[in-house]
Amino acid sequence: MAVYPDILGHERPMALLEKARANGRVAHAYLFSGPDGVGKERVAMAFAAALNCQDPEQQPCGHCESCGRIARGSHPDLRVVACEAERVSRGEREPEKGRSPSQQIRNADLDEVAAIFRNRPYLGKYKVVLIVDAERMNANSQNRFLKTLEEPSDDTVILLITAHPEALLATVRSRCQVLAFGPLPRAVIAKTLEEREDVDAQRALVLAAMSQGSLGRALQMAGDAFLAQRDAVIGSFERVQAGDMADLLEVAGELSKGSQAKEDLKQSLGLMELWCRDKMITGLGGESSLGLLINQDKAEELARPDQAVKPQTLLRWMEHIRRARSALRTNANPRLTMERCLLAMRTSRL
């Protein structure tokens, strides 16, 4: 799939797909399983293009009618199924007024797939169906879809894409060949941010480290707001350690205000945890520790003697952060949760 040189980091699943295609042993259904934002759908589209490419030399060629139609989203033999919320977020349809878009894949769309599969392909060799976020089929829909999965024909390929394979019925999973997609290497994400988004090298490294292998997340964070928020959270965190009780209450209030309090707070706690982790790594020292930092641009600050915290203390802090995050998953009050967490951290310092 050399015409897609910008797909990096998934050599293994791509090689497996390519081998199956070259040997004429394409499976009826594949399950692309892996974290969000690592490029599963891009690989699926490249595979769909390769399967139907009309160029005898190189598939996908990127310029035949089939490849062109796939790129434009107008190929008669390719169907992309997604829930309404996903289609709204992609700008493919307008949200209906007064109603939040459905997060579930509709049975009607799945029935349409079954109907398409009864016909021969129009243009290419294969009819290909991509089911985006396949876990958004509820159990009932999955059972319904099983019938389509169970009736393989030589010219149909189903590509289920999911970050939550555990949400799929065992009967569905067992009918697919599973391809695992891992997180992307930091270097791949940093390079993409630099080249595609014009992010400067230093920031690209930080964002790549923070994205935990998801290019999608890194792109979301690439705006200035995210790093500013991180700086604010680190500033607040340090203020609580150095200040008095009034500071602590003020910080808890600042971090838990606003209508998105719970979501913001979860993100802030995540940033604090990464900060503690970086303190731990810096404390261990050694030449290689710099490369392991998430907050790459804060290496100097982390190395200052007044930043040193005992590893036992850091472990306790991380435990308090973990507890606060799990409390937020229930219906705990955000502000009280934050106050309790910060207080517990302060009093547990060794």
Ligand SMILES: [Zn+2]
């Ligand atoms: Zn082509």
